[in-house]
Amino acid sequence: MNSYPPHTEVLGYILTKGDVSGEILVCSEGLSFWGGVDPDTGVIIDIHHPCYQRIISGKILMMPSSRGSCSGSGVLLALSLKNIAPAAIVFCEAEEILSLGALVSEYIFKKPIPVARLTKKQYSALANAKSASIQGCKIFTDSESYELNLVKPTGLSLTDTDQEYLDGRHGFACKIAMQIICLMAAANGTNTLIEIQKGHIDGCILAHSANLIFAEKMAELGAKVTVPTTINAISVDRENWLSQEIPEDFGKQASRLADAYVEMGAKPVFTCAPYLLEERPEFGEIIGWSESNAVIYANSILGARTLKHPDYLDLFIAMTGRAPESGVYRDEGRTAQTIISVEIPDMEPDDVFWPIIGWLAGKASPNQIPIIMGLENLNPEPDDLKSLCAAFGTTSGAPMLHISGHTPEASLPVASKAKMHVIDIESLTQAWQVLNQADISIDLVAIGSPHASFEEVKKINNYFSDRKCHSNTNMIITVGRQTLALLKQTKIYHTLTQCDVQIIADICWCSITEPILPTKARTIMTNSGKYAHYAYGLSGRHARLSSLQDCVEAAITGIAPKTPPSWLRNNDITK
Numbered sequence: 286m287n288s289y290p291p292h293t294e295v296l297g298y299i300l301t302k303g304d305v306s307g308e309i310l311v312c313s314e315g316l317s318f319w320g321g322v323d324p325d326t327g328v329i330i331d332i333h334h335p336c337y338q339r340i341i342s343g344k345i346l347m348m349p350s351s352r353g354s355c356s357g358s359g360v361l362l363a364l365s366l367k368n369i370a371p372a373a374i375v376f377c378e379a380e381e382i383l384s385l386g387a388l389v390s391e392y393i394f395k396k397p398i399p400v401a402r403l404t405k406k407q408y409s410a411l412a413n414a415k416s417a418s419i420q421g422c423k424i425f426t427d428s429e430s431y432e433l434n435l436v437k438p439t440g441l442s443l444t445d446t447d448q449e450y451l452d453g454r455h456g457f458a459c460k461i462a463m464q465i466i467c468l469m470a471a472a473n474g475t476n477t478l479i480e481i482q483k484g485h486i487d488g489c490i491l492a493h494s495a496n497l498i499f500a501e502k503m504a505e506l507g508a509k510v511t512v513p514t515t516i517n518a519i520s521v522d523r524e525n526w527l528s529q530e531i532p533e534d535f536g537k538q539a540s541r542l543a544d545a546y547v548e549m550g551a552k553p554v555f556t557c558a559p560y561l562l563e564e565r566p567e568f569g570e571i572i573g574w575s576e577s578n579a580v581i582y583a584n585s586i587l588g589a590r591t592l593k594h595p596d597y598l599d600l601f602i603a604m605t606g607r608a609p610e611s612g613v614y615r616d617e618g619r620t621a622q623t624i625i626s627v628e629i630p631d632m633e634p635d636d637v638f639w640p641i642i643g644w645l646a647g648k649a650s651p652n653q654i655p656i657i658m659g660l661e662n663l664n665p666e667p668d669d670l671k672s673l674c675a676a677f678g679t680t681s682g683a684p685m686l687h688i689s690g691h692t693p694e695a696s697l698p699v700a701s702k703a704k705m706h707v708i709d710i711e712s713l714t715q716a717w718q719v720l721n722q723a724d725i726s727i728d729l730v731a732i733g734s735p736h737a738s739f740e741e742v743k744k745i746n747n748y749f750s751d752r753k754c755h756s757n758t759n760m761i762i763t764v765g766r767q768t769l770a771l772l773k774q775t776k777i778y779h780t781l782t783q784c785d786v787q788i789i790a791d792i793c794w795c796s797i798t799e800p801i802l803p804t805k806a807r808t809i810m811t812n813s814g815k816y817a818h819y820a821y822g823l824s825g826r827h828a829r830l831s832s833l834q835d836c837v838e839a840a841i842t843g844i845a846p847k848t849p850p851s852w853l854r855n856n857d858i859t860k
Contacts, residue, residue, distance in 0.1 A: 299433040303399040306418035307372035310344040317353025318360035320819035324493040330822040346371040350378040352682040358595035361386030363495035373399035377408035385595035438467035458506035462601035470609035479610035484514035484603030487575035488596035491520040500545035510603040518793035556765030575599035577678035584685030588693040593684035621656035640814025643673035647680030649706040661690035676814025723827035728806035733763030734794035734816035748837035754785040755843035
């Protein structure tokens, strides 16, 4: 029998209980499990993270919060089903993505992973210990013990229909969905749910078996969406994978995953940029979306309202039409808490400026909504803002941002104690260098993370000017089905095909695998800050980040620019 210190302090909360013990692994910054943790090994694969190559399996994993992709919940479930998950996860800030993954693991698959949130004082103390154990609602170290409050969905204000879901009167699938929604509401500190008008489901990529297992399980239980719901990009070109030499087993499983969500009533648009669809949300519309870039764009650029819902919770919300009413669903939750001042280069920047700003802004504000100042005199196009939002979502866990002069709610009051951060020319230069460490000989140009718009593809066509890709360099553009249909109504699709450019629907760079991704390709060039960040973890290839025009030139010549863009070189810091 273990002997524990007599002093027990009540603090924080625990969302899921368990009896575990293990070595403590402390991450000084948040980690996106998607693109950051190998679901087959439990190894951290994000080359930009301080804990790169550390193993999280069996560890008491500590981090301030998670960040990045909504798909982290699915990766945690995959680790759990393979018995290589962390023994427990401990946060000191609000967190939803991994928490949801743990709830699904316990409630649907009976494999609990303890998740706790501590006060910062106690978090710091625990981080100094070498190991810990968790028994029920208590955490023990060699010198201290902490008793945590168990999250209980009591005192929630529910409608009659909500209660019917909880009572199981609409089936077992809806019962589980509402139970988990209520637990997430309680963990978020809210006692109310909100009605949503649209849904978007993210967990449809066959990056691991857990997504398929979950989707087919829910379909088997009779799950159906009750609000208009779209589906994210999937892992195959649904209509053409047989002719693309995709391995039959993989193609069939990826198709089954997509079909499961279609069976549950979701619309098969298969795009990671649902804001490009004709039926995109309007200002103030209450939606329940997943997919980090889509959430940030919807909140920030469109002025719609959605939390950054984890994968699987997006389905539960679409099934019930209900979501926890907290965070950015509320007026006060949309307040900027960080002020980021950007130093504008002497020369007008090209489009690679925007993903770099997004990537740096996320690092400056990893868990808080920022307002970016200093860009008022620039004229970003919608695709520039799309790129900024996507890059921001790789380095921040926040669900939105404001850009002074460019986003619809940038005039909202800023928090009185908002922290200040400056992105100067030196910061921009360093970021470019970090994201351009790969070789300048380019094997593959990757466009469409998130999915490319019609206007982006039109620009690419103009940049090619009837030239062709280099014999040793592939260029692949991923788009949504609506965009592909528009392109085929013009000469653009045919012209780019003649230039040896591939345009593929349904999949995106977060889901592309060999042989679509050329086996021999070693260095990738992209205009996406998101993919430049995730590329190595997802594909094992190093990447370079550049403007759309430079990407086209690299596709034609096989060579990337060796030096920073002229708008950076023109400043004293780079001379």
